[in-house]
Amino acid sequence: MRKLACITLGALVLCTGPAALAAEKQVVAVLPFGSPTRYSEMGDNAQPTFITELVKSKKVRVVDEKRADDAVKRFERAMTGLYDSAKVKQIGKFLKADYVVSGMIAYTGDAFTMTVHLTNVETLELEMAEDVDFRDVGKMRVAVRTLAKKVAAMVAGEDAKKGRHEAFLNVDGRSFHDAAEACISALTRLDDWRYEGEIDEDMGGKKVHVKLRHGRPKPGMPLQVYEEGLGENDKPIGVVYVEEPDEKGAGFVARWIKEEDPEKKKKGDFGLGTRVSNARYKYRIAVGELVDEAEDNEDLVKMFQDKLLETLEESDRFVAKSDDDVAELARSLGRGSKKTKALEQLHKAGVDFVITGKFIGSPGSRRADFKVVSTVTGKVWQTLKFETRI
Numbered sequence: 001m002r003k004l005a006c007i008t009l010g011a012l013v014l015c016t017g018p019a020a021l022a023a024e025k026q027v028v029a030v031l032p033f034g035s036p037t038r039y040s041e042m043g044d045n046a047q048p049t050f051i052t053e054l055v056k057s058k059k060v061r062v063v064d065e066k067r068a069d070d071a072v073k074r075f076e077r078a079m080t081g082l083y084d085s086a087k088v089k090q091i092g093k094f095l096k097a098d099y100v101v102s103g104m105i106a107y108t109g110d111a112f113t114m115t116v117h118l119t120n121v122e123t124l125e126l127e128m129a130e131d132v133d134f135r136d137v138g139k140m141r142v143a144v145r146t147l148a149k150k151v152a153a154m155v156a157g158e159d160a161k162k163g164r165h166e167a168f169l170n171v172d173g174r175s176f177h178d179a180a181e182a183c184i185s186a187l188t189r190l191d192d193w194r195y196e197g198e199i200d201e202d203m204g205g206k207k208v209h210v211k212l213r214h215g216r217p218k219p220g221m222p223l224q225v226y227e228e229g230l231g232e233n234d235k236p237i238g239v240v241y242v243e244e245p246d247e248k249g250a251g252f253v254a255r256w257i258k259e260e261d262p263e264k265k266k267k268g269d270f271g272l273g274t275r276v277s278n279a280r281y282k283y284r285i286a287v288g289e290l291v292d293e294a295e296d297n298e299d300l301v302k303m304f305q306d307k308l309l310e311t312l313e314e315s316d317r318f319v320a321k322s323d324d325d326v327a328e329l330a331r332s333l334g335r336g337s338k339k340t341k342a343l344e345q346l347h348k349a350g351v352d353f354v355i356t357g358k359f360i361g362s363p364g365s366r367r368a369d370f371k372v373v374s375t376v377t378g379k380v381w382q383t384l385k386f387e388t389r390i
Contacts, residue, residue: 026155028054029063029097031072034104042105042140046114049141050101053148059111059156063095070380073096085124093123099127099155103147111135112141118151128154135364176303179309179388183355184318186384190283190353190372191317195223197251199274208240210276211251217242217278220374220381222352223254224281225270238266240276241376257376263352284319285312287348288330288356290370294363299360300390308355321351330354333373340378349377359388366390 030050035043047065054062071091082090083102091102103116111133118128130150132143153159193215201209210223217223221242226234238253254276259265261284287308290301312320326349333339333354346354357370370384 024070025061026098027061027063027096028099028101028151028155029068029071029092029095030054030065030069030101031091031103035106042137044114046103046105046140046144049144050148050271051102053145054086054152057149057152059152059158059175060099063097066324067095088119089124090120096137097121099151099153105140108133112137112140112143113198114140114147115149118154124141166272176307177311179304179368179386179390180307182386182388183308183370183384184311184315186370186386187285187372188317189382191278193217193278195221195276195278199225199270199272199276200251202270203253203273205255206257207243207253207255208270209246209251210240210254211242216245218254218381219244219277220376220379222281222283222376223276223278225256226277227268234275236280237268237274239264239281240270257347259350260348264350282317282319284321284350284352286321286326286330286351286354288333288354288373290356291358292366293358293360294366304390307347321346321349325349326351343373343375343378351375353381355384357384359390364389 030047033043033046033050035041035046044095047068051062051065054060068091071094074094075087076092088100088102092098100119100121101116102119103114106113106115112135114132114134116128116130116132117126119125120127128151130147132146134140134143134307167385189366195212195215195217197210197212199208200211202211219242223241224236225238225240227237237257239259240256243253243255245252256266256270264284287305292298292301309320309322312318314342326346329342329346329349330351333342333356343354352375353371354369354375355371357368359366360369361367366388368384368388372381372384373379
């Protein structure tokens with residue numbers, strides 16, 4: 001678009017051609033957006049918001065809004081939001097712009113659609129044509145931010161990075177918090193019953209027999225072993241895991257396992273009469289593979305996983321196990337011998353249960369269908385089903 005210009009200074013010739021101008025920012029003009037009559041204020045707001053976001057990007061130079069509006073009034077009376085190539089060239093040349101952004105907002109009955117065209121004024125090539133859908137009027141600015149970043153990156157010759165706001169344009173951020181809280185609430189069934197007992201027999205081979213005062217815990221249930229007696233000041237000295245109930249039903253056989261988790265390692269002997277209880281035990285949870293069946297939205301699943309782990313960590317009943325090695329094992333459990341080996345490794349790393357499952361149903365009313373898998377038995381301990389708005 002810009003012609004080669006040369007200036008002679010003695011024996012030195014300075015030229016400002018394409019190479020010399022490579023670092024120069026391109027000029028973008030944003031024209032007024034068209035919009036449905038009922039929502040005309042959205043179109044009015046889209047143009048200045050777009051300009052603001054492009055300026056904030058610092059990747060392009062932007063034509064002043066008033067100049068762009070005056071140019072449109074001069075060359076086009078019917079301001080539809082989208083223009084034919086002849087009008088774009090006229091307006092762009094008048095504004096000395098390299099690119100022209102035009103667009104409109106339409107209402108399709110259950111959502112809004114923002115359409116944006118980016119036209120190269122010199123070649124009249126339509127270099128970008130994007131639609132973004134959003135259901136809530138309040139998300140208009142998010143839609144603009146999404147498209148403005150793409151425009152700025154394209155004009156500057158860069159790859160546009162996908163931000164979280166784009167992945168969750170139609171999701172209220174609070175819904176992830178609510179879904180995580182619902183999952184935690186369902187998980188509390190792990191702790192529905194109080195199990196109290198004492199070790200009354202050393203069976204050898206890291207096995208002990210626990211005589212129960214009440215309750216019958218399922219195989220795989222972790223219980224804390226305390227140094228002595230009752231009371232809040234009891235010192236935890238290890239963890240045992242229910243293996244099977246005894247024949248008389250008065251207790252169960254449990255075993256302790258060599259742990260990597262320092263908080264669960266055996267510290268001393270589990271002598272006869274040692275107290276066993278789940279009263280103050282914090283269940284250690286890893287989040288495995290979760291799938292969104294409706295849209296296969298990996299970003300949405302990742303956002304939920306992060307929020308769930310954060311909520312678990314804030315809970316007084318659970319511990320989130322989320323270091324890289326644990327997370328990788330949990331997400332790729334597989335089946336058969338591979339699954340057995342992965343669960344063994346997770347158990348040694350201190351994980352008691354792994355959450356896996358899927359989201360089913362349509363966006364905005366997904367239903368969680370999760371399973372809680374014991375790392376000790378490899379079996380499903382319980383299922384978690386709850387409604388979400390994500």
